[in-house]
Amino acid sequence: MAVKLLLVLIRNDLGIAFKNKSFFLILFIPLFVFGSLYLSDGIDAGASKLKIGLIQQAAYVPAITQSITASSALIEAVWVRDEKQGVQLLKEHSLDALLTLDDKASDGLVLVVLKEYSLKTLSIVQLFSAMQKTAQGDRTDWITHIQSLHQGGVQRETLPTWILMLVLLVGFVILPAQVAEEKEKKLLLALLQTPIHEMQWLLAKVALGMILIFSGVLLLHLLSRFPPPHLGDYLTFVIAGSFCFSAYGVLLGFLCRTQASARTLGMIFYLPHLLPSALSDVSHQLSAVAPFLPSYWLYGPLQATLLEDGRLVDSLYDWIYLVLLGVLMLWASYALMKRRWLM
Amino acid sequence: MLLEIHNLAKRYDCHRGLAPISLSVGSGELIAIVGHNGAGKSTLLKLLASWMPPDEGSMLIEGIDSRHRSAVVKKIGFIPEVPNLFEFFSVEYNLTLFASLLNTPLHRVETLLGEFKLTSHRKTKVQALSKGLKQRVSIARALLANPSVLLLDEPTSGLDFETTRDIYLLLGAMHRAGKTIIFTSHRPEEIKGLATRILLLHEGNLAFDGSTQDYFQSAPHAQLYAWQ
Known part of the structure; x- marks a missing residue:
């Protein structure tokens, strides 16, 4: 009898949850989170490539451009007219980073990103460090400076x-x-x-x-x-x-x-x-x-x-x-x- | 006429709420609307109070069309069956808030607190009051602007015998003071000595409109309340 009453109450509570739509919320949250994660994980291989902007007139060290070309599975090189256009594309999220020449260090590069402290920036730096070691051995890292468009911590x-x-x-x-x-x-x-x-x-x-x-x-x-x-x-x-x-x-x-x-x-x-x-x-x-x-x-x-x-x-x-x-x-x-x- | 109603009607989704009704109310009347549950009593009061727009028909209050809400809103006071007060606030706050919105002098709040024996409860939160006291606060609030007509939907619903008697005494006193009152009840015997006119609604239609004396000898009353 007690179990029967309990079941009646549970059925009633479920009815209320259905009526005030709490039930739909419980179904909606997992569906929504799954959808968001699907989009942010980037199932599409193309979407997971890092888009790195390179300036057309800049005299990059050949080893850098050759390494980027060789890593086409991981990096997509996007050639931009000048730094201004690159920054604009960065702000529009069409680029993940922009590489400019470092005036203070010969062969050095400045990595321009939206956020300095982000997983994406970290992965770009690690990738370039690995490419440099493969191409040139134990010389100085190509990226000598990171410039963040978003100011502050x-x-x-x-x-x-x-x-x-x-x-x-x-x-x-x-x-x-x-x-x-x-x-x-x-x-x-x-x-x-x-x-x-x-x-x-x-x-x-x-x-x-x-x-x-x-x-x-x-x-x-x-x-x-x-x-x-x-x-x-x-x-x-x-x-x-x-x-x-x-x-x-x-x-x-x-x-x-x-x-x-x-x-x-x-x-x-x-x-x-x-x-x-x-x-x-x-x-x-x-x-x-x-x-x-x-x-x-x-x-x-x-x-x-x-x-x-x-x-x-x-x-x-x-x-x-x-x-x-x-x-x-x-x-x-x-x-x-x-x-x-x-x- | 104080109130003139022409073919006022309201339909709900699947069944008729109120068939077109026409009637007039003179100044100083105390009208009881009786009928079984679902007869359309509350619907009629809610239409009169502009709580819902009618599907058809119109209503004049002191000659002004009720669609001009701002012009007629202070002429009608409505007390719903369940008091709709700001429960987390005190009695005094509730009255003062509405006095401000109605542009009524604040001394009117003091007068009503005294008249309705609410002075000792002025600082009490509404949620802590009994249903009878909440009903008193609700009536006091409706009277803030001194409206021409007072509408009460089942004013004694859920109240004990003592409180019901107090509410009816209060209605009688307001009527003697010249107020026009329309209220609903599903227990006609209770309002025998109180109402001057009775409207009987049955399944959305006006089945009787006349004096209290005539009503209790009428066929519709005998048919609908034969067991009483």
Whole structure:
């Protein structure tokens, strides 16, 4: 009898988990992680090759170019017009590194990379060291200096990822649950018994999201003791990003009847927006997928502004995209609110 | 007329919620809407309170179309069956918040706390209150803007005999003070001595509209509540 009751309760709990979509979340996470790993591992042999940029006019030591050509299974040489074009391709993740001549050491090379402290940089240095030893024996390493486009240490390099995580956490986890709670407990309907306009309520929720994001971002900068290089440009981007994802979160909340559903739906949006963008630095395939996600339109400019001395004018289209997407989300929420959707 | 309803109707996904209904409510009436569960009582009140948009029909409050939400919102106070208060906050906070949103002077909060015997509970969080006290706070909140019409959905649902009597005494006192009140109940015998007019809803249709005295002698009442 006791076992039967237990089974009845378990069936009931599973029914609830199915109803509030927690069950789908459990299925979704492994599927998503598997998909991401498939992309970042690079099953395609071509994708696992290191793309090394070489400058057309530079007088590389013949042994270097011969070694690179001989290692075509591991390295793909990409000839660029000049250093400027190489840096641009590096920033676009079309190259893994760029080799320039070191003015201070004859036959020496400068390895230009996005991040100095990364597994990719380490593997490039090891590979070139091995090629040099094979070609020339115990002479000095070809790579005499590493130049990182991202300035600062690991803390600073990972800052855009933490900021993106914070923005998405507020947008996809905190706000949808809060909106759904107010709907579920009929608090929103109580507020609409007052002369407030629907848009005022929506803007208040978006403002809450933006305040939470700004508080978190401020604390991150205080703890990492890293002031943004161009404060005005940076703030303009954080305002656009926090507005966009707060409005996005409010809409997700509106699509759900209960808090439990909102939490599940939020998580389903959170991971796919976070991981491809945050991992795009380490994978060619993810960097190809990431631009299709709104989160990348915030992550890319954040990275450029914080680490690559980028300015607002360089990412103006991203800024406009984020603002327009935020406005669209806000308008959709307003339309649902007017219809008292799932209220 | 204080309230004029023309062919107000609402359909739910698979069954009819409320068939088109037309009626008028005069100032100072105390109307009980009775009927079995699913008859459409709550749907009618929610439509009157603009909690949901009607599928068809319209409603005028003091001559103003209810679709002009900002113009009519202070004219109607709605108390749902389950009090929708901010549970984590105190009684006083809940009333003060809505007083601010309704642009009502804050001394009105003090007056209502006193009138509804809530002064000793003013700092208590709503979640710690009994259901009867929550209902009092809910009614006090609905009265903040001094609305012309007060709508109460099953105001005594789940309350014990004592608290039910207190709520009905409160409704009677508000009615004597000149307030127009419309409330729902699925127990007509309880409201015999209270309502001045009764609307009987049955399967979404208005089956009776008349005085309390006439209602209890009517055929629809006899058919629907024969066992009582």
